[in-house]
Amino acid sequence: MEIIKVKGLQKKFGKFTALHDVSLSVNAGEVVGFIGPNGSGKSTTIRVLLGIINRNGGSAEIFGKDVWSDSLEIHKRVSYVPGDVALWGNLSGGEIIDLFIKLHGGGDKAKRDYLIERFELDPKKKAKTYSKGNRQKVGLIAALSVDSDLYIFDEPTSGLDPLMEAVFQEEIEKIKDAGKAILLSSHILSEVERLADKVAIIRQGRVVETGTLDELRHLTRSTVTLVTEKDVSAISSVDGVYDFVLNGEQATFSADNQHMNTIMSEAVKLGVKKFESVPPTLEDLFMRHYTGQ
Template identity: 60%
Template sequence: MSLLRVRNLSKKFGAFTALDGVNLEVNSGEIFGFIGPNGAGKSTTIRVLLGVLRATSGEARLFGKDAWHDAVEIHKRLAYVPGDVNLWPNLTGGEVIDLFIKLRGGCSSSKREELIQKFDLDPTKKCRTYSKGNRQKVALIAAFSSDSDLYILDEPTSGLDPLMENVFQDCVMEVKKHGKSVLLSSHILSEVERLCDKVGIIRQGKIIESGTLQEMRHLTRTHVKVETKQAVPSIDRLNGIYELEANGAALSFQIDTEEMDHVIRHLSQFGIVKLECSPPTLEDIFIRHYEATGGGYRS
C-alpha cells in the first residue's frame, strides 16, 4: 500500500525550476533512500511533502491526502527531522523532547528514556549549550518516540559521530520492523545502501533513476580480480570488459553484469586459481549516473 505518492511534481521560484516532473512512491513498511548532491532538489521535495511549500504543478499525496491542503491532518501521522535543527535556546533538551511528543499525542515514558540513553543525551542541559550533534539527537529522540506511520528524515545524521549513526540506523530498522515507512534523504551512501529497500537519485530537479538496489546494479559493472594457471590471451577483446589491468596470470577488470557468465566460462579454460567478484556499491551507481549525465558529485 502506497503511503506517499508524488506525480509529475514541479516547483518554480521565478524563472528557476527547482523540481521538474518528480515522481516518487513510498509503500507501507518501506525505507526509501533519496539521494543527490546539494541543490539537486531533495529538500525542496521534502518541503512540498510537509506542506511548507506549494507545488507549482503536479501532485503530492500522503496517506491519500493532499500535501498542501491537508497538511494539518497529515502531520498527525508523520515525524520529521531536518538536517539542521534549531531549538528554543532557553528550554532544556528534555523539555523540547516532551513538547514535540505532546504535539504528536504522547508516548510511553519508557520509550523516551530508552532513546535518551541510546543516544547518550543529557536532557537537563539548555539547548543553547548543545553542539550540532546534540541538537540532532533531540530531534531524533522526539521523532522516534512518536508512534508515526511515516518518518521523513532529511540528512538526519548530520553532525553525529559514527557510534550515534549506528544507533540511528538501529532505530530506523526498528520502526520498519513495526511496519512503518521512512523517506531518508542522505549524503552518506553507505548508510542508504545498508538501510534502504529502494533508492531514488535526483539531479537538477529530476529523478534520473529509481528502484531497488538489485534493479539498479545491472546499470553498472562488477569488479573482478582473477588469477589463472595460464596467462589469458586477448581477454580485452571480449565484450563487456573495461579498465583491464594484467600482471602475468593475475587480472583485474570491470565487467558488465550481463557478460559475466560468458567471461567466466572463457577464463575457466585457463585454470582459475583465485577469483574475487565485488558487486557495485551504491556509490558506484551514483557516481556513474552523474558522470553519464554530465553532473558532478558534491558532498
Template identity: 70%
Template sequence: MSSVVAIDQLRKSFGSVQALNNVSFDVNEGEVVGFIGPNGAGKSTTIRTLLGILRRDGGNATIFGKDVWTHAQEIHRRLSYVPGDVSLWGNLSGGEIIDLFMKLHGGGSASRRNELTERFELDPRKKAKGYSKGNRQKVGLIAALSVDSDLYILDEPTSGLDPLMESVFQEEIASIKAQGKAVLLSSHILSEVERLADRVVIISKGTIVERGTLDQLRHLTRSTVTISAVGDLGTLEHLEGVHDFVRKGVSATFSLDNAATNDVLRHATKLGITKFEAVPPTLEDLFMRHYAA
C-alpha cells in the same frame, strides 16, 4: 504493499529556476526509500512540498491518500520529521524540548523517550544553547522516534552524529521498518542509505535520474573483477563486456558489464582459475555515475 507517499509529475519553480521537473516516486508501508542527490538537486524542495510548507506548481502529491497541501494538518498527526539542522530554544533543556515536541505532536511514550535518550547518550538536563550540532540532531531524533508515527521523513538526520550514534540510528530505523512503518530517508552518507534502503531514488537538477532497488540499479553499471589463473589472462581483455583491463603477472583486474558475466566466466574456466572475485557496484559507484563530471 500499500502506498503511503505517492508523488506524480511534481513540479516546482522559483522564478526562472525549475527546482522540480516532473518528479514521481512512492514510498510503501514497511519500506525505507533512500532519496539522494547533491546539494541543490531538489531533495529538500520535494520534502518541503510533502510537508505542506511549499505549494507545488503542478502534479500531485499525497500522503495516506490525502493531498499534502489541503490536508497538511491531518497528515502531520501521523508523521514524524527530522530536518538536517535542528533548531532549538536555547534556554530550554534538551529534555524539555523533547517533551514539548512530543506534546505538540499529540502523544508519545515517556518510556520510549527515556530509552532513546539513554541509547543516544544525550544529557537531557543540559540547556540547548550548550549543545553541539550532533546533540541538537539527537534531540530531534529522540522526539521523532518517541511518538508512534506511520511515516518518518528524515532529511539528513544523522548530520553531526559520530559513527557510534549513526549505528544506533540505523538500528532504530530497522526496527521501525520491521513494524511496517514507512521511511523516506534523505542522506549524504551513501553507506547508510545502502544499508537501510529497500529502494533508492536519485535526483539531479530537479529530475529523477535513477530509481529502483540496489540490485536493479546495479544492472545499470559494472562489477569489478579480480582474477588469477594458470593460463593466459590476456585472452580476456578483448572479450565483449570487459573494460579497463589491467594485468599484473598471473592476475588481472577489470570492470565487467553484468550482462557479459556468463560469457566471461565460461572463457575464464578454461584458463585454470586459482582466484576469482567479483565486487558489485556500491551505491557510491551508482551515484558518481551521474555526478563525477
C-alpha cells in the same frame, strides 16, 4: 500499501525550476533512500511533501490525501527530522523533547527515556550549550518517541559521530520492522545502502533512476579479479570487459553483468585459479548516474 505517492512534481522559484518532473513512492514497511548532492532538489521535494511550500505542477499525496490541502491531517501521522534542528536556547533538551512530543499529540515516555539513554544525551543541559550533534539527537529522540506511520528524515545524522549513526540505523530498522514507511534523504551513502529497500537518485530536479539496489546494480559494472593458469591477458578482448589491468599474474577489470556468463566461460578455458566478482556499491551507482561516468 502506498504511503507516499508523487507523480510529475514541479516547483519553480521565480524563473528557476527546482523540480522538473519528480516521481517516487514509499510503501508501508519500506525505507526509500532519496539521494543527490546539495541543490539537486531533495529538500525542496520534502518541503512540498510536508506542505511547507506548494507545488506548481504534478500531484503529491500522503495517506491518499493531498499534501497541501490536507497537511494538518497528514501531520498527525508523520514524524520529521531536518538536517539542522533549531531549538529554543533557554529550554533544556528534555523540556524540548517533551514539548515536541506534546505538540505531536502524545508519545511513549518509556521509549523517550530509552532513546535518551541510547543516544547518550544529557537532557538537563540547556539547548544553547548543545553541539550540532546533540541538537540532532533532540530531534531524533522526539521523532522516534511518537508512534507515526511515516518518518521523513532529511540528512538526519548530520553532526553525529559514527557510534550514534549506528544507533540511529538500528532504531530505523526497528520502526521499519513495525511496518512504518520511511523516506531517508542522506549524503551518507553507506547509511542508505544499509537501510534502504529502494533508492531514488535525483539530479538537477529530476529523478534519474529509481529501484532496488539489486535492480540498479544490473545497470552498471562489477569489479572482477582473475588469476588463470594460462595467459590471462586473453580476457581483455572479451565482450563486456573494460579497464583491464594486469599486475603480474592477476588481472583486474570491470565487467558488464549481461556479459558475465561469456567472461566466465572464457576464463574457464584458461584454467581458473582465482575469480572474484564484487558488485558496485551505492557510491559507484550514484557517481555513474550523477556524473554520467
